[in-house]
Amino acid sequence: MTFAAPWILALGFIAAAAPVVVHWLTRPRPVKLHLSTLRFVRDAVQQRRAAHRLRDFIILALRTLAILLFAAAFAGPRWGTPALIADSDGDAVRVVMLDVSQSMGAVDGTTTVFQKARSVADKYLQYRPGLRTNLILVGARPAAVFDNVSTNFKALREELAAIDVQPQQIDVQAGLELAARQLAPKDAQDKRRRELIVISDFQRANWGSTTFDSLPEKTKIQLESVASAKPLANLAVVRANCRTLGARRDRLQVEVVVGNYSSAGREGAVEITLGDAVYPISSTFPPQEATLLTQEVPAPAAGWLWGNVRLVDADDALAADDSRPLVFQLRGQPKYAILSQPSDRRQITSSQLLGYGLAPESNDEATSLRLEEVEPSRLDNQSLHDVDLIAIDHCGKLNPDQIGLLAKQIRLGCPVLYVTGEAIDAANLDALAAESQIKLPVRLAPPLAGTNRHDLQLAATDTAVAPFSTFGDSLPSLIDQLSFAGGLSASSANSAGKDERIRAIYQDGTPAIIVARSSSGGSLAILNMDLAKSNIWKTGALVPILDELIQELLATDAHEQVYLSGEPLVARIKTTGAAQTLQIVDETKAADSTTDLGELIDDGDAVLWQWDAAEKPGIYRVENQGETLFAAAVALPAEESDLATVPADVVRDRLAAGYEVAYNASGKQTDTQQDLWKWFTIGAVMCLLLEVVALLAFRT
Template sequence: MSFLTPLFFVALAGLAIPVLIHLIQREKKQVVRFPSLMFVQRIPYRSVRRRRIHNWLLLMVRMAALALIVAAFARPFLERDEVTAAAGEGAREVVVLLDRSYSLGYADRWERARAAAYDAINGLGGGDRGSVVLFDSGAEIALRSAAAGERQPLTAAVAAAGGPTAAATRYAPALKVAGSILAESPLPRREVILISDFQRAGWRGEEGAQLPAGTTVTPVPITTGGEVANAAVTGVSFARSTFSSQERVAVTAVVVNRGTRPLAGGQLALEIGGRAIQTERLEVDANSSTSITFAPVTLTAEPMRGTVRAGADALAADNVFHFVLTPAQPVRVLVLDRAGGGGNALYLMRALAIGEAPRFEAIVRPPAAVSDDDLRRVSAVLVNDVEVPAALGRRLQKFVEGGGGLFVVLGPRATWSAEVDVLPASLQAPVDRTRGDAARVGALEYTHPVFEPFRSPRSGDFAAARIYGYRAVTPTQDAQVLARFDGGAPALLERRIGTGRVLLWTSTLDLAWSDFPLKPVYLPFVHRAMRHLAAYSEPAPWLTVGQVLEASFGSGRAQPASGVVLTPSGRRVGVGVDEEGAEVLELAEQGFYELRNRAGDAVTAVVASNVDTAESDLTPMDPKEIVAAATRDDGGRAAASAAPPTPEAQERSQRLWWYLLCVGILLLAADTLISNRLSEA
């Protein structure tokens, strides 16, 4: 034991002063003269030169109390070596973290990892307790805090792990789970045995993965020597074309050889619907990549399941890449124009006809001829400077509330009923800019999806368009102004209604009030506006294991979400509900998922799930990096570093003075009780 302020022990010498005074003090003789001694009793004189202590217990209590108080002020603490020696004598709480990511499927790594886990379990002492945690991108407690005397459940938990999963490696979730187990343990010693191949891609230096103070981390690296080839299909791309009115897709696959030996004489096959339709020769140098393009495939009306498969090697999981080919789905647009005036929408119709990614299908109707079936078939409605009666306005409002998009183009003839609250602004009188300088469009909101492609230099100049007239408007409180004219008047506004959107362009999109249709930005502007209103997004041809899939994937705007999912292994699983109430499912397998209707008898969508190709990079990291990060305290200091903590830090963490002071005060209280009892006697 050591002391921060040992000079306080000088005060212990003061404990002897009252005792010495009591022992050496001589009683002074005092002579009292009496006139007569015949009535005074004679008592023999006792010398007080040498006095004796009569109550040793009381003296010891007082001296011990004062000594403890003095020792408390000296701030005692136990040296770190003493604490370690004391802790080393106790039982251990051991957590075995077993990596089961798909990279452990490389060669014989999984068998060696399980053997290391069995060795760790067999090494538990009689008083130890053990836990088994399996981890990949997440962590799962296979068995929690089992007694070492019952090794069979621990070994059974390792055996039940089966084999590597399709997920990637993430160390932070496993360390957090281990920390929660160790924090609840009453045992004096804590240890984490981390069994992994320690891939560099699995560690991102995550915060919050610190273990409780005093925890020992023992890494067990699982590596494989020798020079081998490791080919991985990291992705595919598609080139669409049309031949004889049929859509065709040419698939190009990218293959990376992450091994240290060239790959020669291999094969790369393209499978459609589970049947190989083309095979190409595959040769890749060590630590290099190549791309191979297959012959075009004619698409069908239904989604087509595709797979690119490389030959077998030491890591099979990354040799396969799945995808889904679907015909390009057009964006259907309903254009409302005046009856008999097809020329008014000439530029709009030509702009929509040019679109290829996506393709637009536009139909033109006068306001009086719009049916409910028309609204059900389209994703967006474009109202081109026409009068909208109240009945049609209410139907369009319902259409937008259900997720549709509405693009309103104002001109001299555009009117809306005041009973319908759907526009992002109230309409005012036209503004004539034919005299003097024409208005220019500026102050664009480049962060909005409509204008985002135009934010880079030389990507389009909206100010080049001359606007000779526009409608003055008063924006509503919930409207967003996306563009303004040079005078500050709103040019484009947006408003959300329910789950849909409304865009309002305050001028015309023909040559009546501007030369905007003649400018290069006109075509991409119309396309971006309609894509945004239709909420169009390219269907994902594949997802990655670990991603969350919404059960409404592949469903139309009015279709209900699926309730049953068929996994690649053939299991039927239900979907969960997230915090926002959406039905979701986390992808955990490699292959094709089938989303079915609630009855389970019809497939509504097919989703391809692939492994994270970053996991196929087997480049290892130094396990000490994880150990150092996991054993750091909140101040960023390494708890397991070679430099011992300062005496002040050790004393502050142990607080032994507080206990000594409390015991000293209790002894003083006992002294008071003993003194009172003796005085009464």
């Protein structure tokens, strides 16, 4: 409660002492009188004293209270926290930041959080002389209604009435920076008052690390939280993806992560729709945890596969996150290209063994479909087209063009498996690693002269690490049987201790298997051995080891084709067709929909799909004459599902430290109650009446 004229209240406090002073000043001056029966007077006084003291206290208290209430009534009492943003006169620049992210669509009782936010925002968009205002709708890409602050309040309110929740994640910092630009003084003479009103649910996931430092100094910040007073229970599908099982990609595993953002565990069911098939999964979702659900399904024919994961009867605060699109490109059985020099076929070669390990089918025709031998001299883009993995063995010296081509393939996501059977491979690897920006854990070098690299034994290896996890507990006995030869020496030892990129190591300290990745996602695996001179193929361990290794390498290109709504979508589509022949299809809309779905641009041997912002979740495909070339699942950002809010004191005291900040929780009405003086006056009169009643009561 505040007072319009606190000095009157101060006077009231002084006046409250008046009854005491008056009582003291007007108390009767006693007449001295000798009395023989003083003891009876004393007894009587003692008996009456308690009652009289009570009476005096009540009378004095009521009288004092009456004066205080009168003073309070005259002081202009107002109920509620004094608004930081007052409708006072004077020039001011006001920016209203309205959170339009998906979490604002949460249902709170009979209304949504956003509807509350809209009514709060409307209050700040009312005309007042000298006030210039702008409205910033803060989603993934904050946007101001006007380029600059304006006096067109009507247009702002109309925009406010038209706007709705966007299926996006809020970019708070971008919004604040936009607001800072709007609030920035025009020049040194610009002394207008600056007000920033932030209306949001202040989600912890989005506001936890926000700072208001970009705002101009002396900006008054009014934080209006419209989040529900009690935590809202929400269940959400926060991730849905598909991955192949096995190097031959003959099985699929759908992985669904369901987050339970509530204080109680729930039973629930998830329905996975993939193509024409529907797979229901029932599970228990513990509170405040993300539960991983998996469903293994048979792999259909190669091609794009899309579907949806939906929570059945979720009945939660936010319905928008109860389903999530799912897209997967099933590439079919992987195709390999083995880059090696032609060799004498009379005896088994290392590249042949590598081919058998990669495609161990007994059917030569099937093998030839999956495996292509490429001579280094014939290496070009065409020879590597549609290849899932490039295996290199005994390729001789590679020239820079070839290295560049291989590095490009690595950068584009095609992994390379390099078998270092020759000394020249050290130079090739150096160049390839440098060109593809892959940092190897050790530098491999040709063996020193006189060094015999044969009968090499593997050192003890962790059984849980690929590519040996298949063997389990039988790995030690397998290692005892294995004998390797060839390969390169390590010219520089890894001084950082055990490196997880080195999957196996020989007893002499040189690495046997290395799996390295670039920051862009390219993979390069090195088998530091000559397969033909080693007995790994004789023990039968080559196929499972390669299977697990290839599976790991190919897993990198089976990435989830999920884009976040509100975020830019950029995809490179490998196609030989021109961009004009392609069409973007929104699976959830009619074909004649005029919604902007981005544009397709020719980019050399591919087409680039650029979409400034995927507007809403769903499946979007790029097709050429009915054939799907690319599919993207645009999903809601998972951060919007957690409706937990940042504590008020954190927002007020830590995030917005240094500014004059007021925090109003749960969209409470900040209008101060102006007619309190009536109640204070009534209270004062009541006190006086009570005083009379008390006097009468004590008299009787």
